[in-house]
Structure formats: structure tokens, C-alpha cells
Amino acid sequence: MKSLRNLFFIILAVLFIMSCISKKQYAGDIDKIGEGNVIIVGCIELKPPLEEYEQSFWDQYRNRVYFSLEKNILEFNDSNIRNMNNFVEAILGNDFYIKKMYSKELYISCQLVAVAFSDGYLYLPGVFQIEVPQGCKVAYIGKIRYHRDIYSAITKVEIIDDYENAKSQLEEKYRKQVNMCRAKIKLIEQK
């Protein structure tokens, strides 16, 4: 089943979405994340990466991936488009840093990669459950690597432990040592 769109709706959707997508990556001081919060460090990667012709026509969407931190996956339609507020924007292949209220179980879901064709994105399947050790303030979940075939169908999902690299990048960013723990991550839904 596919969606039917007319030009008017597309323009409306663009205006809504561009104003609603939240860029929730944490850019503050790593030592001042606030009581009860945790920084989630991870990465989403696409193999092979996007070709030039697949890239969005707009620079701000090049190599961009959007994902939700909710377990209940959101639907993008005109009635709940405001839920785009719950989405995080990250760059494919780059580590992201997200501040969340600590919970024993956190989630990543509904991964979308911006592209130039069809509906304007590729869908990366899977809901991931993250278990953060108690007391951990900076938690590394790993690199989620999606493999695709020539038709962009996802053929394999891997979780790569690139902890040392992520830690050194984080420490370089903040120019200080960071106590980063490993969180458990598992795929709980393949759709």
C-alpha cells in the first residue's frame, strides 16, 4: 500500500516537517548533563553508503538519518506529524550524542535516511532496546550497521562494537577524559 500525494500536501508536509524535526543531539558540557540523565553515544551506518545521485537535493539532508527514541513507533501522517518533535537527526557514519532521562530500558526505532527519490527516504527496519547500567552517565550502544542490496533492500543488520574509537572521539571533542560505559543493545523487532 502506498500513499497518494498531491502537490499541495507535499508543500504542507515540507513546511510542517522542516519546522518540527528536532535536532536533539547533546552539545553541552559532558560533566553537566543534569541529575537523572544519561548521554547515549552511538552511530548508524549504511553499507554501501549513499551514492551522489541518491543524496537529497537539499544540503541539510545529505547523509542524514532520523530516528525515534520511542518504543511505540510513530507514523508520519497529517494527523500526528507533530510527533516529528520526537525525532533525532544524526549524520550517517558519525557518532551521535543524545541526552535522555535515565531509564533502565531505552529504545531506538523508526530509522529513516533522507534520499532524493520516491518518498524521500529509505526505511531502516528494527526496534532496538538499550539497557543502560545504573549510575552510568555516558553510555555507548555501538555502531548499528545496515547492509543493503542494489535495490536498497536491507539485507543484514549488525551491531559493531567500536567503543575505543567512539571514546577517543568523545574525549577529543571535550578535551578531557570521559568515563563511558557500554550499554547492552538488542534488536527486539525486525520490522
Place this chain on the structure above:
Amino acid sequence: MCKKNFKCISLFLGVGVILLLTSCALFKGPIYLEEPTNEKHSLVFGYIDMEEAPSDLKGVSMIRLSPKTDEPSDENPKIVYPWYFFSVNDGIFFHEFVQPGIYRFDSFGGSTFAAGYHYSFPAQGKKDIDPVIKKPGIYFVGSYKFKMIKKTTMFEQGEYDIIKINKPTEKEVLEKMLEYTGDTIWKKRISIKLKELDR
């Protein structure tokens, strides 16, 4: 699952298609096939029944997935964007300059007096309609019907499906296409193909 209605990025292409369609709308007569400009060119064609659609069919687009580029040209020395925009006559869509490669149909569209419409094929996974062109020839990608699932107003999103149908057949579509060949080499090639289909 995550419903696939994230649509902001498709505006540019959508607008491009709509502009193309609008310009096509000004031209009322049939579009004729042109002579191939190199020996590698194939004719790719198909049919979409738009009876249930809110618009007619004025354009279809396809992307070449492999090889990545054609020979670099003076105008575009680094990359050749692999988009193919098909001509349309009465629901029959065709492109007579298709190089060997692996392709994916991307979108189609049409218009009414008041608005332009842009529809997407699924972006991921191989579909029946997606051709693999190994050697020059004439390739039928099938007949399809636009099936309306949920009608909407201009301000709402609707739902549709594209289903494969048996009619018109490859032979019937090719016979109709003979009307668009003029005296090009395609007239001869289509006639040969029709004889092959009769065997």
C-alpha cells in the same frame, strides 16, 4: 512499523515531475519515438491504467542503479545523473534510449486542470516492473492498474496501490506503439518483435 509517509525530501523531484507534466500537457498530440543514437539503446515500455486515479498519466521516471554512470561528458565530467523520464501516450509509457544496466522505477505522475499529482513506487526492494537490461532490445515491463484504496480531498493524503494486470498484453501495447514510430528503425524492430510474439 514505521509508516512510509516522510515526504519532505521528494518536493524537488515532485516539482520537477509536475513541471515536466505541465509542459507535456500543453502538447496535445502523441509523442513519437526517435531514432536511437547508439547501438546500445533499448526500448523500455509499459502501461498504467489510471482510471481510478485522480489524475491522468503524463510522466514516469526510472533510475539506473548500475552501472553508476555513463561515459563522462563535457557538460558533466564528474557524474551523470541516472534518471530516465519516460514519454507517455494514452497510458503507454516508453523510453527508447535506455542503456544496458539495472534499473528501478521511481515515480510517476499526472495532472488535472487544478493540480499536479506525484506518486511513488516503493523505494526499497526489487519490483516486477524493474528491468534488468543485459543487451539492446525491446523490453516490456508490464501492464499495471492504479488502484485507489482510500479517496481523499485535495487537502488530505490518500492511499493507493499499483497492481499488475494481464491486459493489455505486450503484443497489444506494441501494436499500439506502432502508431508512434513514424519511419524510424523502431517501426521495423517492433514489427520483428510482434512476429516473435506470434510464434
